[in-house]
Amino acid sequence: MTVYQAIRARRSIRKYVPGAPLPQEDLHTILEAAMMAPSARNGRPWEFVVVRSPAVKEQIRQAHPYCAYITDASAAIVVCGRPSPEEQKEGERGEFWPQDCAAAIENLMLQALELGYGTVWCGLYPVKDRCDAIREIIGVDSVPMAIVLVGRPDEAPDARGYFDPTRVKEID
Amino acid sequence: MTVYQAIRARRSIRKYVPGAPLPQEDLHTILEAAMMAPSARNGRPWEFVVVRSPAVKEQIRQAHPYCAYITDASAAIVVCGRPSPEEQKEGERGEFWPQDCAAAIENLMLQALELGYGTVWCGLYPVKDRCDAIREIIGVDSVPMAIVLVGRPDEAPDARGYFDPTRVKEID
Numbered sequence: 001m002t003v004y005q006a007i008r009a010r011r012s013i014r015k016y017v018p019g020a021p022l023p024q025e026d027l028h029t030i031l032e033a034a035m036m037a038p039s040a041r042n043g044r045p046w047e048f049v050v051v052r053s054p055a056v057k058e059q060i061r062q063a064h065p066y067c068a069y070i071t072d073a074s075a076a077i078v079v080c081g082r083p084s085p086e087e088q089k090e091g092e093r094g095e096f097w098p099q100d101c102a103a104a105i106e107n108l109m110l111q112a113l114e115l116g117y118g119t120v121w122c123g124l125y126p127v128k129d130r131c132d133a134i135r136e137i138i139g140v141d142s143v144p145m146a147i148v149l150v151g152r153p154d155e156a157p158d159a160r161g162y163f164d165p166t167r168v169k170e171i172d
Numbered sequence: 173m174t175v176y177q178a179i180r181a182r183r184s185i186r187k188y189v190p191g192a193p194l195p196q197e198d199l200h201t202i203l204e205a206a207m208m209a210p211s212a213r214n215g216r217p218w219e220f221v222v223v224r225s226p227a228v229k230e231q232i233r234q235a236h237p238y239c240a241y242i243t244d245a246s247a248a249i250v251v252c253g254r255p256s257p258e259e260q261k262e263g264e265r266g267e268f269w270p271q272d273c274a275a276a277i278e279n280l281m282l283q284a285l286e287l288g289y290g291t292v293w294c295g296l297y298p299v300k301d302r303c304d305a306i307r308e309i310i311g312v313d314s315v316p317m318a319i320v321l322v323g324r325p326d327e328a329p330d331a332r333g334y335f336d337p338t339r340v341k342e343i344d
Contacts, residue, residue, distance in 0.1 A: 003286040006175045007205045007279050031340060033179045036333030037278060040295050044336070051343045082339075095298050099318070102274035106209060107179050110282070114175040123212050123268050138343065146271070161208035164216070167254075168203060171223045171310065 001114045010109060011159065013118030014069045016151030022052075022074035026115050030150070033111030034079070037104040040096035043087060046104050049078040049138045056137060060147065063133040067122045073149035074117075078134060079105055080142035081125065098125060101145045108148060118153030121146055173286045182281060183331065185290030186241045188323030194224075194246035198287050202322070205283035206251070209276040212268035215259060218276050221250040221310045228309060232319065235305040239294045245321035246289075250306060251277055252314035253297065270297055273317045280320060290325030293318055 001009075031048055039045060051057055052075050061070045070076050081097045109119040124130045125145040134144040173181075203220055211217060223229055224247050232250075233242050242248050253269045281291040296302045297317040306316040 001175055003173055003175055003178045003282045004201070004205070007208050007283060010208070010210070012210055028335065029176070032335040033176070035335055035339065036179050036182070036331075038182070038184055038281075038293055038333075042332055044339075047339045047341070049341045049343060053343050056343050096295050099270055099274035099277075099295070099297075102271035103278040105271075106275040106278035107282075109210075110175045110279075111179060121210055123271070125271075126267050138341075140341070159208075160214055161210075163200065163204040163207055167207065167216075167219045169219070169221045169310075169312070171221060171225050171228050 006110050006113050008159070010113050011118070011157045012120040013153045013155060014120055015153070015155040016069060016072040016074070016118065016149070017154045018072040020074050020152035022117070022150060027075070029115065030108055030111050034104040034108040037100065037107045039100035043084040043097070043100065045082050045084060045087065045097035046101050047080040047082050047140065047142045049080060049140060051076040051078065051138065059137045060134065063137060064122060064130060064147065067147060069120065070149055073151035075150050077108070077148045077150060078138055078144050079146050079148060080140055081145045082142040098145060105146060105148055112150050117150050120149050122149065178282050178285050180331070182285050183290070183329045184292040185325045185327060186292055187327040188241060188244040188246070188290065188321070189326045190244040192246050192324035194322060199247070201287065202280055202283050206276040206280040209272065209279045211272035215256045215269070215272065217254050217256060217259065217269040218273050219252040219254050219312065219314045221252060221312060223248040223250065223310065231309045232306060235309060236294060236302060236319065239319060241292065242321055245323035247322050249280065249320045249322060250310055250316050251318050251320060252312055253317045254314040270317060277318060277320055284322050289322050292321050294321065
């Protein structure tokens with residue numbers, strides 16, 4: 001699958017085939033893709049918590065208002081931000097980590113698509129109560145930034161993205 | 173080029189072939205890819221200012237501490253955030269737009285790579301003085317969030333991304 005095709009074929013998938021496997025090899029390829037994303041000062045401020053446990057998925061479902069489809073997903077990957085000490089020191093001035101993690105998520109989703117999986121991005125950060133609830137459930141010190149569900153798609157929604165010329169300005 | 177290959181071949185390119193063209197057709201394909209990114213509530217909170225003018229590129233170079241390579245890039249694409257009225261109203265609670273724009277940038281860079289271009293991501297937001305300076309130069313109401321340079325690569329740096337097992341936690 002070319003980059004051109006994958007970017008245009010990606011959809012947010014909210015219906016998954018229950019019980020579909022996600023082999024470790026595919027998971028590795030997907031997470032490697034995420035970790036190949038660029039990051040400010042090469043800080044690589046990310047961490048990935050892969051949840052397959054039905055009990056923990058159920059806890060997440062109850063804690064997140066827009067994550068009902070987690071039950072049938074093969075895994076929920078919680079992408080967490082782990083700002084570098086320098087970034088934390090600089091405070092607001094240097095807070096690039098959510099952007100870095102978002103780039104990693106886009107890689108993750110495109111790579112998953114190429115392997116035949118569907119994904120959906122469920123936002124956490126900067127909604128503090130969502131971050132706190134998920135952090136407690138998965139037991140991390142980092143900042144849960146988003147949940148990406150991965151599974152076999154059981155729906156084929158229409159495309160929502162498109163080129164919008166009104167959003168482009170050229171300065172020649 | 174497959175997604176697998178592109179994600180692993182991408183590098184930050186800081187040296188460009190001076191005067192290399194960026195045809196409108198390629199620019200369209202690249203910006204379309206950016207606008208195919210997912211966004212919170214499908215808000216599509218982005219705007220793209222494509223700077224080719226040598227005079228304006230020079231102004232940006234002087235305003236941004238880490239953007240010296242702009243001179244030889246075919247274009248500088250300033251990705252700007254345009255939060256929806258709902259998102260602005262909710263304030264901190266709903267600020268997903270930098271993540272949405274970051275996903276768009278990752279698409280942009282992968283698509284540019286497939287077409288034979290190199291790119292580098294120069295951060296602006298949330299460094300307020302950088303955002304303000306660039307906003308003034310390019311004349312927008314939105315928030316300049318990052319500058320992505322696009323051009324013909326004149327270097328082939330080593331890969332910096334890699335799979336790091338210490339950043340993965342599995343909950344089965």
